[in-house]
Amino acid sequence: MKGMELLTDLYELTMMQVYMKTGILHNYAIFDMFFRKNPFNSGYVVFAGLEQLIDYLENLSFSKDSIDYLYSLHIFSDDFLDYCKSFRFTGSIYSFQEGDVVFPEEPIIRVEAPLGQAQLIETALLNCINFQSLIATKAARVCLAAKGRQVIEFGLRRAQGPDGGLSASRASFIGGCIGTSNVLAGKMYGIPVKGTHAHSFVMAYNTEIEAFNNYTKVFPDSSILLVDTYDTVHSGIVNAIVAAKELEASGKRLVGIRLDSGNLAELSKKVRKLLDDENLEYVKIVASNDLDEFRIDELLRQGAPIDVFGVGTRLATGYSESALSGVYKMAAIEKDGTLIPKMKVSDEMSKGTIPSRKNVYRYYDSDNTMCFDIICQDDEIVLDGDVYDIKGNRFAVDRDLVSRCMHTPIFQNGTLVYSKPSIQEIQHHCIVSLQSLPENLKDLYNPDEYQVYISPKLFNLLQSMRTVLHNKID
Amino acid sequence: MKGMELLTDLYELTMMQVYMKTGILHNYAIFDMFFRKNPFNSGYVVFAGLEQLIDYLENLSFSKDSIDYLYSLHIFSDDFLDYCKSFRFTGSIYSFQEGDVVFPEEPIIRVEAPLGQAQLIETALLNCINFQSLIATKAARVCLAAKGRQVIEFGLRRAQGPDGGLSASRASFIGGCIGTSNVLAGKMYGIPVKGTHAHSFVMAYNTEIEAFNNYTKVFPDSSILLVDTYDTVHSGIVNAIVAAKELEASGKRLVGIRLDSGNLAELSKKVRKLLDDENLEYVKIVASNDLDEFRIDELLRQGAPIDVFGVGTRLATGYSESALSGVYKMAAIEKDGTLIPKMKVSDEMSKGTIPSRKNVYRYYDSDNTMCFDIICQDDEIVLDGDVYDIKGNRFAVDRDLVSRCMHTPIFQNGTLVYSKPSIQEIQHHCIVSLQSLPENLKDLYNPDEYQVYISPKLFNLLQSMRTVLHNKID
Structure with missing residues (x-):
């Protein structure tokens, strides 16, 4: 984290100059x-x-660029900028x-x-700690609500900037998530990366079954099929079962299906029955769509047979409370x-x-x-x-x-x-x-x-x- | 923005591999x-x-490091990684x-x-646009509520990570703020940087008046004094008036005082009267403390004579809604x-x-x-x-x-x-x-x-x- 010396409120620097003069x-x-x-x-x-x-503290020193910028503000005295140079x-x-x-x-x-x-x-310390502590807390709450079921963090697209997404992935893992969809967070922090596929993937092919079969062929050991692009019960799950049977025929197993819209409690029960009726008890149900600790708790109270929760926006941003006021x-x-x-x-x-x-x-x-x-x-x-x-x-x-x-x-x-x-x-x-x-x-x-x-x-x-x-x- | 090629959800990459194979x-x-x-x-x-x-798009290419990391996941085929190399x-x-x-x-x-x-x-596009559009919208609302009074963004310490703070400063300026406390945002984006001083500054000296006089001596043309470290009406404003008179004696003018706690409507009226009684009509009142568009609107309806609003947490994070769901x-x-x-x-x-x-x-x-x-x-x-x-x-x-x-x-x-x-x-x-x-x-x-x-x-x-x-x- 180099180049963060100016990640501070202006008043920290003006106060420092007064401290120097006095x-x-x-x-x-x-x-x-x-x-x-x-x-x-x-x-x-x-x-x-x-x-x-x-x-941040290990890398804290003022580059020539930063000194030049501070000089350009016409606020700081030469002796203060000299002090900054050796900070x-x-x-x-x-x-x-x-x-x-x-x-x-x-x-x-x-x-x-x-x-x-x-x-x-002061400012950088609060920035680091306030945000990551907020998200680690949220993650702990979400994971406790999931009562031992897996939680994966999916929040990057709604996170507050690139680093907001990265820090959120890190803090979510600390709080108990088993992985993140964020590949850069995986590389930077050594967090397992996880994923399924998008609606656009299904739409890229002529038919849903063509899309599913293409996916499972390339990833026979790790496929989770998103079943709600057109109609979960009448199309998505029907095609997922066909794809699962084809995988079985080749000696492999479909890992899971993902629900991303509709009444998740009701749909998960229907889908579980449809899968079980086809002896696909091993196929896991992954659920996503604006989940948080309260919705997960409610789903489990309703007996939803969901195995894995994908949690995005409401985890990676804190949602109802977007800041810890440290x-x-x-x-x-x-x-x-x-x-x-x-x-x-x-x-x-x-x-x-x-x-x-x-x-x-x-x-x-x-x-x-x-x-x-x-x-x-x-x-x-x-x-x-x-x-x-x-x-x-x-x-x-x-x-x-x-x-x-x-x-x-x-x-x-x-x-x-x-x-x-x-x-x-x-x-x-x-x-x-x-x-x-x-x-x-x-x-x-x-x-x-x-x-x-x-x-x-x-x-x-x-x-x-x-x-x-x-x-x-x- | 180099090195962002992995700022993406894993599924974008796995889908790409299937697109290639098909x-x-x-x-x-x-x-x-x-x-x-x-x-x-x-x-x-x-x-x-x-x-x-x-x-992001201009700099989008895969470094050797990124390719090595993707290889290490044992998900991607050699031909796909070769394609990434020339992406x-x-x-x-x-x-x-x-x-x-x-x-x-x-x-x-x-x-x-x-x-x-x-x-x-997909992911990086949504990450950039969702967050900055959220904050620019919030800033526009805050600035419209302020009805022409100045609004300064003070949110870095509560922002969602370093970049969350930087992007928030940029988007806040777009939405109408006149400046930011975030020095790095000032340097990176050319936004005016603004500030006052902290409570710790007052506490660093033996007395409040000593602190105020020290500050105005170093910054005779740009001092805004924070008056609520001990007691706004009985101590802070009394000392600020003394400091303002000393500045006047040296031919300078105090720019303003800042209120950061208590009933801002009531305090701003009291303080305005105390300042005006001493012929300090030119001293501006700056207010901060968990402000947003609703609180500013309420303060103005109550006739609070506030000239400048410092808005932090509730602007830089979106607060009640922490994500635009693009x-x-x-x-x-x-x-x-x-x-x-x-x-x-x-x-x-x-x-x-x-x-x-x-x-x-x-x-x-x-x-x-x-x-x-x-x-x-x-x-x-x-x-x-x-x-x-x-x-x-x-x-x-x-x-x-x-x-x-x-x-x-x-x-x-x-x-x-x-x-x-x-x-x-x-x-x-x-x-x-x-x-x-x-x-x-x-x-x-x-x-x-x-x-x-x-x-x-x-x-x-x-x-x-x-x-x-x-x-x-x-």
Whole structure:
């Protein structure tokens, strides 16, 4: 991911120039990335996009072209552009791992770097993480709704740009899809590529049966025939059965048929019976057409005998919610060698932030089920005393649980210290994460809320800073 | 846009291999791109993305890497991969122009090419056009709602991937935005870049007034101060007024203040009064925070004195509708030297297609207001007789109107014959297109439906083909 240094909001660069002029450009600062609300009325979010963030940070430097462009804007001073010329990311990053389930308000990524660097990377960081996490979450929901049936991602043609399609394929695989139709995503990320054929294929021949037979002859081991170009029940399935029998005669088997329109529950039942009556029980039914987790759940409740779901538009774009609203906020800044915790208050209470260098611990019971998370100050080793929720309510929690620190070092002083897992490993990690999530949190319609607490030390800091800021303003 | 040859669904490639084996790979075929439903309950769509499609087609060839990857899938035969090695797009493209308003069912892009080529490009074509047209439409709606006030696109951090952000910036500018915060989009597309500063900027200094004064000192001619980090009315605006007065003392003027939370209608009125009371009438009010066309319309109805709108997430992703559901369907294919019109029927009536080589004529009255479009066969020069709507209802239309042919040649036999306009020209073309659209079609909530008719010759063909297909199936 070279050439991405200008993938940033203009204000990151103008702020950096002011930081330089006022002598704080290199003051050490801490920023957190977090989100405030689960998308899709979901009980969780699946974290994804870290690998692209790593690639961006490893390649972050200003080309001559970029410097020339910035110069042409007549906004930036020569000394600032000189600084850009030698820019490298020398900070540290601590992060959840891709495939982890994450929750509102907890710091998912912590950036510790000279202020100018920490500021510059805000936009690209949010761009990578917000989108891939959105789609990985959607994919996890779709795959959970499919209850073990296969889900393939078909979204490229409706995705938000070429890279929107590529990132969506990657995140969909992390969330549990078994493959994608997107060939470039297959090549770039090592995701299995899958496909059937289009209506135009059937229309390219004189008759439907001619089209089917031509396809199965070329791909005798992997044919899935689309049966709704003219009429599913009266034409498509009749011809598919003929093609399947011809394949059988040559010692091969038709893999499946695909339904792409009409009442999928009703049609799949009819088609299953027609196939079974011809002893074609092995022929799978693949369904597509604006599917999402809700439609899949409804189809399965109606007893639709569908084996594989092809999910496109509503997966690759998030559909009902097209963005995860992750934000990136300052938590502390160095002044005269001391780290000063910082917080934002707001006219909207919900837009406040949690100050200081923080970590997240996750607590599991003996069944390896997740119980709650605690956000604490990074130097708190032993948690004692009661904890608080974001609104200030006090809770006594059971501490005889297994805990895991969720912040993994990714970069330390500019050096990558994290060994990037394969996409298969990330998918596996996601599946394990979802398995440890309580069932009531995975409900498609009305999930419970996972508890994310604040440590007593952090809560005291938050309270005292709120008081100080309040007094200042009054 | 090099290296995009694999940005395609796997099935395009597998179908091509079957076309090769059955000897029809090079048969001339015609495909149409169209959509069936306006997004956002809008009365129109703004067409965009053509320039990226042109770039894709001009650069379309298979690298050794791509061939090696396809080989590794064990799906493709050696002769097919040899064909890929010498692949070039040699077809013709006829298209609406970027910035044109377009309507459901009409062919926006017509591809005429050897079957294999026309098939391969389907996915990338839809990916480019669907997304950019979606965002250009959203931008047009947002800008119309702003009634002449400036709109700036701020969406990169919530956009769907890096390219999702870039394409969104481009399409937003086409739809009427005056600039973007996305610096890379500024560089790549020549769009003006704009910005203010972040909350973190205020938090990086000891006090808000220190932050404001530092910013205005570095950017005395272009400062917009964000006033809601701590408390908009009691702190932010008070300090902004102090900073504005200091600027005045040095002979400069504060450009504006930005509101990013709270009740924007109420706050903007309070802030306007506080500024005016200090003779700072010239200081503009910029508002942001999850804005879209509906919120802007509501704010203006409430009399909010906002001068500039910063629109992010809900513009750059489409928000409530994250995809334009454009499709690409075969309209005709050559057989033994004759062009055979083709159509798809379907279990869902709405999923049928219109056969044959088609063009679109747009009719204007003497005020240059658009009256209706007629889809006709490409060789129909004079339209006579009544026309039909898509459901088969007959209409008599006034033919004493000025008509314009909407299909412009873009490629002819693989050669680009279109002179690509600048993005400023495209934006201007969009503004002119929207001006010629009747007012009742631009209503934000309940627009009227624009009439798209089918010519009598085309209607007769459609009817006769439906009858033939119906008889075949029964």
